Amino acid sequence: MRRLTKRQPLEVVKELDAFPKIPESYVETSSSGGGVSIFIFACIAILVVAEIYQYRSSELRYQYSVDSDMNSKLQINADITVAMQCDYIGADVLDVAGSSIPLGTDLLLTPSYFELSKAQKKWRKHILELKGVKMNYQSLNTLVTDSPKRLNLPDNPVEDDRQPDACRIHGSFHVNKVEGNFHVTVGKSIPHMRGHTHLSAFIDSKDYNFSHRIDKLSFGPEVPGLINPLDAEYQTTEANYFIYQYFIQIVPTEFATRQQKLNTNQFSFTNQKRELNHVTGSHGVPGIFFKYDLSPVKVHIREVEHPIVGLFVKLCGIIGGIFATSGILHGLVSFLFSCFHSKSESSMSEEDQLKAKAERLAAEADGN
Template sequence: MHSSGGMSRVFSRVRNLDAYPKINEDFYSRTLSGGVITLASSIAMLFLVFSELAMYLQTVTETKLVVDTSRGEKLKINFDISFPAVSCTLLSLDAIDISGEQHLDIVYLLKAFSSYLIHIILTTIYALQKHAVIKKRIDSNGNLIQVRMDKIGTIKLGKPIQKHGGEIAHNETYCGSCYGAELSADDCCNSCDEVREAYRRRGWGLMNPDLIDQCKREGFVQRIKAEEGEGCNLHGSLEVNKVAGNFHFVKSFHLANMHVSHDVKSFEDDSYNISHKINKLSFGDHYPGIINPLDGVHWSQSIPNGMYQYFLKVVPTVYTPLKGAVIRSNQFSVTEHYKGPEGRQRSLPGVFFFYDLSGIKVNFTETHTSFLHFLTNICAIVGGIFTVAGIVDSFIYHGHKALKKKRDIGKLVLHYDSS
């Protein structure tokens, strides 16, 4: 009995704390205006609740600028550029940065084989390499030119000539001459490209390839003539140091970071058309919302032997999604400049991309409204509309009641116009 009485006193005290006293239904007074206000407030409440739910489910991207303190990273350059008036043999991609690192003629010639499967396999193999750059022969309309596989790199005339002179003896290893461009006595040049590379290292121009045994056997000059009127597409990616530098599409040799000679003069009647279309150019991986200002840009050259320059300002960017790995990429802005030939002085023909790194990094972070914040807003919506609707209903109810009282005691007189 004592325990039961104690619980009753506890329940009585809790009951006294009720902030929502109940009114007997006999004292309720339901009105038409109250019903209209309830219906309108319910519709408004549902609309605001669903709007808040949509905002809660929506992902918001926050932007923050910080100083870029990263060091020793690499910069990935992705591109897809077509040159409708330059053959693949006379076009190469070189990359140089201010640290002195050079990547010369970093392309692979990819023919359109009769077997599409072989084409896909080679593309995949090249894509796994550090500099996955692929060169394709195209016609003036951008269509890939079909070339039979068994015609690639076949010997044209006779047997190879050894470095010391004479043809290869039985079981003798071939070692071709570099024609004075050897850096040591043990250097061998077994193909026309290796001879040209040796000349490139020396900074010399290969002006008469018909005198080079390797180029003569491989039909280098014939290949250039056969590709006359063709174009070339280069696509892939480069991985360079994350410092200022440039990459360019020309056929040239280098000496102390300066272009000193050009080997296209003998093969294109001293003219070089650098018309080009940039199908794609980006720095780093793709992330949501990225805009690459040079994608789809097309430029047609009216004067031969000009130099087209793009000056790029690369801004490091980090994108942090709600789910998945962090994406480290880059944005860039660009200005363009064309330098044509001036009198007898000609600019080195080609397309140059000069890039510099910004010291500011942009951080994009996907955020989501917290559930507690969403719940607080829902309570605010329900409570606010309920309170405002109660105030409006009370004002209408008491106003109508006051008018009715005045009318009953005769103090409310309505005037009607007899006319």
């Protein structure tokens, strides 16, 4: 009685088994069934690995809000080389409020060479290749996380037998967070009540040459590995009186991943250039002008991870779904094959059927 009482819970659990077991004597193995099983297991393994790989990769979620931070300053990072002597040019910022911002020591003017060295040509080619890839597929997450090194232009060594023929304008400075104009033109600037004026009366127009290259131009804190639209830009002209205008639209961007969080700015630009000739009506001031404006909308980019519960649900769905589907297909194929086999047997003569039946009985007797 005690033994039966002890076995009762096991019997109850056994009766509650929702997956009844088929006796092995009822199961008939075949080569086709084994091949189908191998194919099913291969499909399950491939789909499971693909699902785990997708789970490990994260996705970016974009949100938008009004940029209410108007009291902070906008950082501009520039590295521009102009094909003129440093004594002949000046660089300044004038914003929409009429404020002239002296750059002082934040922006350096260093004598340099306009022609690129071999290392610099290699660097420029590499940047242009990356920009070509970026035009096809832009992934800020990939650029930030997979490019730990800042892609700086190699230094151009000073040559003793040749005088510098260009001026490198480089540095980082802060301006008001409003629409403005960062420009490089002839003459040093002289501040006055309404802004500033560039003194160019004592510079010969034959020395004007605003051929330039933009090695780097970005807005906001520098992001290692991030390639901006104007990086490696190269423009040349044979005319002395020439104007280059870049119209830049800046979009504040907040980027957050599992590794880091940063506030920066993305931008797009359009440009135009023309030769100045007062006789033909093409008026203006020769130089290079970067007219920038800030978008009132701020972009928030968040890296979103996939929940592990969703992974388990998908894996269960993959395994159970393949088993169920394969069982249905295998049963359907077996049914069609049996139907075809029965039709082929019915088409045989009675004598052939009796002979085939006798052969089957003989084979079963030999087996026993």
